[in-house]
């Protein structure tokens with residue numbers, strides 16, 4: 036188990052933080068992002084994509100549950116499960132097999148997985164401290180090789 040915490044003080048700093056992490060990624064990952072609406076889940080993904088060298092636009096997929104992006108390291112899957120009701124709904128999307136085709140899978144609203152977490156995943160819990168400050172708590176059940184000083 037690895038845990039890490041980071042506080043950012045602006046959207047720009049979150050974009051930079053996520054991009055720096057992305058630049059260190061060497062192997063496939065499933066990254067679960069939790070936090071209330073406006074916490075910064077999508078912003079984090081946007082920074083991460085730019086750090087991977089992707090030119091694709093990351094949008095908040097309110098009505099689109101699954102989005103796909105390209106990056107020099109491989110395809111990226113962005114799931115926003117907000118509108119789903121249960122784990123059964125997630126499975127009918129093709130979860131978890133669908134994640135095998137992607138270098139990185141991001142999951143917003145992983146609560147909808149009803150605790151059926153992938154064997155290896157990174158969980159990031161984002162909390163809103165105030166208007167421009169957010170805390171990012173990382174937890175992974177394996178050694179990610181990230182956050183090395």
Ligand SMILES: Nc1ncnc2c1ncn2[C@@H]1O[C@H](COP(=O)(O)OP(=O)(O)O)[C@@H](O)[C@H]1O
Pocket residue numbers: 043044045046047048049070071072073074075076077078079095166167168169
């Ligand atoms: N430190 C910060 N990190 C990320 N976003 C921030 C920060 N401070 C303010 N914000 C704002 O919070 C909002 C985050 O939106 P978004 O990433 O779409 O959230 P979510 O996907 O969690 O609903 C944006 O409007 C962004 O400008």
Ligand SMILES: [Mg+2]
Pocket residue numbers: 076077095096115143
């Ligand atoms: Mg979002």
